[in-house]
């Protein structure tokens with residue numbers, strides 16, 4: 101075992117003891133755990149998984165500092181059925197570690213003296229935009245934290261002259277197709293499933309280097325980024341241990357197998373998470389990166405486990421639709437076996453071409469109905485989804 105790996109398991113033991121002492125949830129689930137006997141990944145894999153529902157049902161049971169010591173709380177994903185809300189707390193030190201991670205990931209995308217335009221959540225301190233602002237400022241980069249694109253003209257103004265543009269895939273797709281003259285040197289896509297068609301659009305329309313980042317609020321926003329080799333994602337592995345498990349049973353899988361990503365925090369103060377199920381499908385790659393980095397990396401994020409195998413998976417639709425030339429955005433709904441799509445695009449397509457693109461992704465439907473009209477540039481913070489009407 102490498103010195104790095106040994107160090108991680110020392111941190112893990114400390115984090116487990118801290119979680120058990122301070123979080124009511126882990127006081128219960130780790131009650132009978134012999135923490136000192138955990139030396140490796142097999143020992144970690146014997147610990148219970150933390151389902152994301154547990155966090156939704158009782159977020160306070162995970163809080164491990166007094167509320168006054170939690171510098172920031174993020175509220176997300178209100179569940180439509182139960183009304184439960186996920187709450188994620190961060191301490192000042194937790195947020196600073198995120199800023200440090202952002203600096204590491206962003207430093208090859210934009211140089212000191214450059215400009216960055218961020219089309220993610222607003223600039224409030226401790227929010228995602230605020231943390232990016234802090235990271236850019238520390239790098240000597242001038243940031244404009246615009247917030248999501250709600251109006252193309254104001255977004256074009258903010259992105260004009262930027263060396264790096266950061267935003268949601270569908271938003272940057274629309275921006276690159278409607279304002280091809282912006283041509284930032286680099287673009288960073290994050291915050292939602294990233295279809296290959298959007299990466300291609302940004303590359304060809306702007307000529308930018310395109311990078312992808314994966315993170316979730318539960319991981320302090322940041323977790324894995326592409327380095328200049330733009331291959332698999334470098335992990336924030338000094339602060340989190342990543343495992344891949346079988347999405348149905350939760351059984352640990354070998355490195356290289358596709359499955360659900362599970363993360364364990366090593367240094368969280370406000371809210372330690374032990375074997376937390378992210379619900380996202382990816383795999384660990386152990387071959388060294390072209391940049392020389394030799395530790396395991398995260399491959400492409402294939403989207404939500406819940407969508408895999410679903411006939412009208414939003415990820416399959418995204419792959420099929422964003423491959424169509426000039427597609428700005430679309431929305432989809434399903435009624436029995438008829439797929440209804442609203443298409444917002446620069447050109448009209450032959451119905452057969454749309455059907456062929458969908459079928460190439462394995463989406464076969466009895467009927468397809470297309471309607472062309474403008475869609476809202478931004479429809480809220482939720483991820484893209486397919487609306488299914490039940491009989």
Ligand SMILES: [Zn+2]
Nearest residue numbers: 327389391393
């Ligand atoms: Zn690399």
